[in-house]
Amino acid sequence: MTGASSGIGRGTAIECAKMGATVVLSGRNEARLQETLSSMEGEGHVVLCGDLNSEETRKEIVEKMPALNGVVHCAGISQIQMAKFMDLSSLEGIFQTNVFSPLMLNTLLLKKKKIQKNSSIIFISSISGVYRSQIGEGGYGATKAALAGYVKSLALELSAQGTRVNTIHPGVVETPLLEVSNGTFGEEKLDALRQKYPLKRFGKPEDIAKCAVYLLSDASSWMTGSNILIDGGFILK
């Protein structure tokens, strides 16, 4: 579980532990990873702290990794930058964290044979860049669309081993990542957006976590290369 120190990553780690999984928690913040760990049931969970944007760190972390049956790539950042004002270094930054690092981590996991047969790999994408977007979300959306495209090929490459690969596309979920939008647009705009959701609320990490549990379990054994939309009905309007 990457991005396990907060938000969707934390919620999913907790839910997986509830369902009996032993989880390897990855993140950059040791204290917050320990917080996640302390909310998790069961034993034997492993904390591997480090910045996955560094190739060195990725290699170290993968070395310490036990053999896995599932991977959930939750680590990601958000950014608001209009096309007219885009700067390369911000774009490189968000692509590094949201695309290059998870893909390169995945490459290493496969190379070092850490992903067993009949595993399930999930990338947390978004409705942004795939089903919808907002002004200033072009860079972020591009990174999320990148993941959606990537899994379609990866799913084919791993199908012979019975390993399935899918993306989850959440609508707005109440996590620290939302603070980026909140800071720029403000609570009022956020409230107005909340009302646009047919189910009248934003998502919670548990909503996404339960979808991840389904994808990680044998219940979804015939599902691969899919993009799972979970957005409280938002794109319907």
Next chain:
Amino acid sequence: MTLDEFVKAFAAEFDETPEDQFKADTEFKTLEEWGSLTALSIISMVDENMDKTITGADIRASKTIEDLYNLANSK
């Protein structure tokens, strides 16, 4: 950035409104072209020119272009 320069840069973010409509005391939120797109453009313009981050709340708190200029400077 001087107030004059700020007013000019502010005006440049608007495509439909003539430049002479923009003065230090212009109540920018009453302009017809004002909306979420121009708001985000102004936030970006301030970031690019003044290296300061203003928010939606800052925009709501400002009445005139000069108000916003002063608020941005105070950050």
